[in-house]
Amino acid sequence: MTAGQQLIDAYIREVAAALPGSRRARHDVLTELKDGLLDAASNYQCNGRPASAAAQAAIGEFGDARQVAAAYRPELAVIHARRIAFSFLASVPLVGFWWVLAAASSDLGERPAPPWQWQGLTPGSQLAVHLAACASLIAVVTALVTVFATGRIIRWLPISPRVTTTTAAMASLAAGAADLGIVTLVISQILSAPSALDPGPVTFAAMASLARITFSRRAAQRCLTAGAALA
């Protein structure tokens, strides 16, 4: 590796260290940045500069690594928020399917009856059902708001990236709360009347929800951190 390339790689590493977001988004950004730097260095070399001076000039042209990373930060935060929102929207039918199947195959009361009308549910369990339903609704609405606010609307309405990281974090937390509510409900059901539940679908549904709880906690944390870094 030439001295020029080493300088460029060191610069890319410096930018990378200050970039938030997913590995893939960062990888794309850094690949494009490096391609531009190599073009610029090649231009300087064609004008007679030695390789290392050409790389130094290219780096100078691109600007301070921290400044470049700071310019990327809002866009990467928005990309991250959008991705999180899409993930939650995609998870709704997947997780929902297993819970509907679990409810349908378990003996939870007279059917057809919506969950909040199931006979034999304790007041605590009914509250958990209501909270889970509200949280699911909040998760879907905030995820849709995030997708909308990070799309084409920015042509006409520049929406602050901090707003989108906040709505994405809200979607994550609400989805996590919905799953937590329903898993709590299942645990209480197992403790009070385990034979009422169909173990197969309930296990799959609970695993899907537990996976989403883990993902939502990390997603919310990342969104809030990315948003705070924009302040």
Place this chain on the structure above:
Amino acid sequence: MRAETLKGHLDGLLLASLERGPRHGYAIMEALRADSGGQFDLPTGTIYPALRRLERADLVRGTWSMAGGRRRRVYRLTPAGRRMLAAERGSWRQFSAAVTAVLTPLSWEVTS
């Protein structure tokens, strides 16, 4: 010219630089520099995030290709980008005509 001076006009300039055909990020910067007679000398690293924002707004479309053994992102204008560029041009003409009218020194009529 400082980056702050171009604030609010960067999107229009980037769209205009793609009007003549698809370009990659560094070629866009070079075109801006050449077309402005060297006046627009922004830190090149800050052009790329602006291109990503325009892409999210569906005003430009970026695709990866291979050039000289390297992955390269090439941007082209979308139909919405062309419409936005036309609108930017119109509002710029209006704005610059108004500023010129205000800043042009008055020629006083000499009366005896």
